[in-house]
Amino acid sequence: MWSLHDDRIRIEKMENKHFEYSSAFQLITDFYGCQEHDNTGSQTLSFILNLDKSILCCLAAVITYLKEFNLEKILYNLNNFKKLSSEAEFMTLNATTLKNLEILHNQTDRKTKGSLFWVLDHTKTLFGRRKLKKWVTQPLLKSSVYSAASSPGFP
Structure with a gap:
């Protein structure tokens, strides 16, 4: 479902079930499990499943959304994943x-x-x-x- 506000912003809403961990886990294992014909598929799935639960829930929603446009395959390549912030790389100065x-x-x-x-x-x-x-x-x-x-x- 989507709506337009002020003719400038398009807001799309997804059902809460897309963000539930059990559904997200199943969707992600199905999505990344289908490419396990080589060794990289299992490595990718292992990497993805080690992410935080909240990230997995959001990733599942992104996969669902991208499937509507047949763009979900971009998420197979781990090089397309990038941390937005990393405490391990940068010092946080208050x-x-x-x-x-x-x-x-x-x-x-x-x-x-x-x-x-x-x-x-x-x-x-x-x-x-x-x-x-x-x-x-x-x-x-x-x-x-x-x-x-x-x-x-x-x-």
Whole structure:
């Protein structure tokens, strides 16, 4: 079922049964089990079933939705899965830490001048500035996770 609001937003609703764990588990095992003709199918199913229950429930709903458009096969490839956030890769700095370390603003007049970001910012584009801001506010926990040499735009 779907509806339009203000001619700009399309809202689609799914029945709650699509989000129930038992139904989701069955749908996912059927979906990924059908590709078990090789070793990668069982590895994919194993990876998927190790996700949190809430993620499995959402994945089942996504599979159901994509089937309406015959696009569900994109979910067979695990390379199409990407974590939106990972505590294992980035350090989480709270607002107090950002303020006390003067990462984005100095403590004297709350301006950028005098902050770590100001010292490091030699970017030429707004995109580069946003990327630098992300790197400064979410530093990597391990330097091996990201190599500057493998990044485009770095010598």
